[in-house]
Amino acid sequence: MVAVIEAPEHQTLLMQQTFRAVLTALSEPLRAVSIPALPTPLGTTSALWAMALTLWDQDVSVWWPEADDDHWYNTLFHTRVTRAASIEQADWVVLSADHPETPNRLGLVSIGVDERPDQSASVLLLASRSRTHVHGAGPGLLHPVEVQLPLPEAIVDQLMLNHARYPLGFDTYVVFDQAVMGLPRSTRLTWGDETCTSL
Amino acid sequence: MQSRFHSVDTLRVARLHWLGICVRVPGDEVRHYWEGFERPDIRVLKAPEVGLVMTQGRTHGTGSPFLFGEASMTRCVVGDTEGLGLLGYGQILGRDKGLARAIADLDLLAQDVELGPQIDLWIAAWADELQALDRAEAERVQATRVDFLTLVRGED
Numbered sequence: 001m002v003a004v005i006e007a008p009e010h011q012t013l014l015m016q017q018t019f020r021a022v023l024t025a026l027s028e029p030l031r032a033v034s035i036p037a038l039p040t041p042l043g044t045t046s047a048l049w050a051m052a053l054t055l056w057d058q059d060v061s062v063w064w065p066e067a068d069d070d071h072w073y074n075t076l077f078h079t080r081v082t083r084a085a086s087i088e089q090a091d092w093v094v095l096s097a098d099h100p101e102t103p104n105r106l107g108l109v110s111i112g113v114d115e116r117p118d119q120s121a122s123v124l125l126l127a128s129r130s131r132t133h134v135h136g137a138g139p140g141l142l143h144p145v146e147v148q149l150p151l152p153e154a155i156v157d158q159l160m161l162n163h164a165r166y167p168l169g170f171d172t173y174v175v176f177d178q179a180v181m182g183l184p185r186s187t188r189l190t191w192g193d194e195t196c197t198s199l
Numbered sequence: 200m201q202s203r204f205h206s207v208d209t210l211r212v213a214r215l216h217w218l219g220i221c222v223r224v225p226g227d228e229v230r231h232y233w234e235g236f237e238r239p240d241i242r243v244l245k246a247p248e249v250g251l252v253m254t255q256g257r258t259h260g261t262g263s264p265f266l267f268g269e270a271s272m273t274r275c276v277v278g279d280t281e282g283l284g285l286l287g288y289g290q291i292l293g294r295d296k297g298l299a300r301a302i303a304d305l306d307l308l309a310q311d312v313e314l315g316p317q318i319d320l321w322i323a324a325w326a327d328e329l330q331a332l333d334r335a336e337a338e339r340v341q342a343t344r345v346d347f348l349t350l351v352r353g354e355d
Contacts, residue, residue, distance in 0.1 A: 004278055004286075007245045077244075 003070065004077055008038040011053070018054040025173065025182035030136045030147050032179040041074040045177045048094070048124060055122075056081045056092060063090035066099065093121055097128035097174075103154040106162075109170045117167040120185075125151065127176045132156045133192030138163075139184075146192060150174060150181075160189050200239065200279045203312040210310065217309055217322045218302070222291050224325045226298040232321055233301040238314070241304055244286070245276040247296035273299040277307050285310055 008014055014036050025033040040049040052075060056062060061084035067075070075081060084090035087108045095102045102125075112120035127150040134156060137144040149156060151174065162169040162185055169185030204210035221229060249271055256267035273296055275289040287307025289299040309318040 003282060004244055004284070006243065009246070011246075012248070 003041075005039060005041050005074055007078060008053075014038060014050065015054040018050045022051065022054065022173070022180060022182075025180045026171065026184050027140050027182070029138065029140050029182050029184055029187040030145055030149075032176060032181045034179050037178055041071055043068070044071060045126070045175060047178050047180055048126065048175050051124065051173070051175065051180065053078060058082070060091040061089060062092045062094065063087045064094040065101075065105075066096055067094070090121055092124065093170075094124045094126070096126045097151050097155055098126075098130075103152075103158050106155065106158040106170075111162070111165060111168040111170055114168070117169075120168065121170045123170050123172045125155070125172055125174050127174050127181075128152055128155075135190045135192055136187055137190075138187040140182075141187070149189075150176070156189060156191075159183060163188050200281060200283060200285060200308075200310075200314075201312045202283065202285055202310050203315050204310060213309075214306065217318070218288070218306060220322055220325050220329060221302045221305060223329055226291075226295055228325070229298060229301050229305070233305065236317075238304060238308060240280045241287075241307060242278045242280050243275070243300075244278050245274070247273055247275040247289075247299045249273050249294050249296070275299040275303040277303045279307065 017036050021033045021035050025031070035047040035050045037046045038050055038053075040046050056075070056079040058080040061082045062075070063084040063086070064071070064075075065087075072083070076083075081092075087093060087105055088110060090110065093105075093109050095105055106123070109123055110119070110121040112118060130150070130152050131148040132151055132153050133146070134149050135144055135146050151159075159172065162172075166185055171185055172183040174181040174183060202210075204213065250273075251269045252272050254267045254270050255264045257264055270292055271294050272290060272292050273294055274291075275296070277287045277289075277300075279285040285307055287303045287305070287310075289301070289303030289306060291299050291302065305318060308314045309322075
């Protein structure tokens with residue numbers, strides 16, 4: 001039997017704080033912003049669950065290939081999202097940065113159409129253990145920044161391609177245990193001087 | 200706890216019946232019965248919370264529906280503590296959190312083999328009272344009813 005977890009206490013307040021944090025993350029790209037901690041279903045990070053409760057409702061569809069029955073039952077119970085039939089049709093996509101299929105899957109995510117680039121999908125990327133040295137510039141960054149992005153090179157490659165199609169493209173959130181980093185399609189990434197493959 | 204329903208469909212039909220009655224019974228009546236009832240431990244999955252629902256209206260029977268206005272509502276979801284996956288829902292118009300919780304508890308325990316029959320007795324009694332009220336209201340309206348009759352004007 002699937003275990004349903006309790007909604008967090010003071011849920012409205014927590015979700016308002018999370019929403020504010022997500023807005024901050026998108027408006028100040030490449031900076032990790034803290035998300036309030038809360039009880040989560042087994043195997044889900046606190047930040048991912050907080051974002052799910054805050055941003056998903058019955059009007060959106062989600063494609064989450066690595067979610068098990070427990071995750072889906074809790075997600076459907078608490079948010080009433082619909083399960084997308086395919087990644088191309090999803091409004092939200094949840095992918096693990098360390099999964100070998102993720103770079104290919106990012107190539108299938110909806111990027112909107114010329115008339116409505118806002119209808120593209122949003123991607124929640126669970127942070128990787130590896131780091132890639134990149135430079136970032138664009139709206140929300142007063143000066144170019146240099147960061148160790150917690151994503152493998154193949155995914156950074158896809159994000160560079162994503163920016164090249166601007167204003168089309170998807171917006172990405174890199175999700176840590178208790179923080180989120182925004183990577184909107186408007187952020188331009190370039191390779192840094194060195195790449196390290198472990199923490 | 201042990202569910203007395205063997206399929207989702209039979210539970211849905213029974214639930215429609217008892218929840219439809221619970222939300223029409225005055226809140227004090229539900230609470231009165233509820234407070235005197237010895238009940239097992241219950242997990243609160245979604246604590247009572249107040250929100251808004253958009254209501255629809257029609258100008259007449261065949262009119263197009265339009266958005267009439269927002270109404271406040273309160274909802275609560277509870278579950279069993281034994282991991283059986285049984286859920287109880289309480290959704291009412293208004294802002295009475297205690298009543299939403301009581302109805303959610305009642306919805307959960309009405310599914311139980313042992314406690315369900317006791318709750319069925321309350322539901323049956325409330326259903327009789329509501330039926331009597333509906334009948335009295337129908338009779339009151341009937342007494343002042345006017346049947347309009349249109350006569351053929353005879354132009355043709």
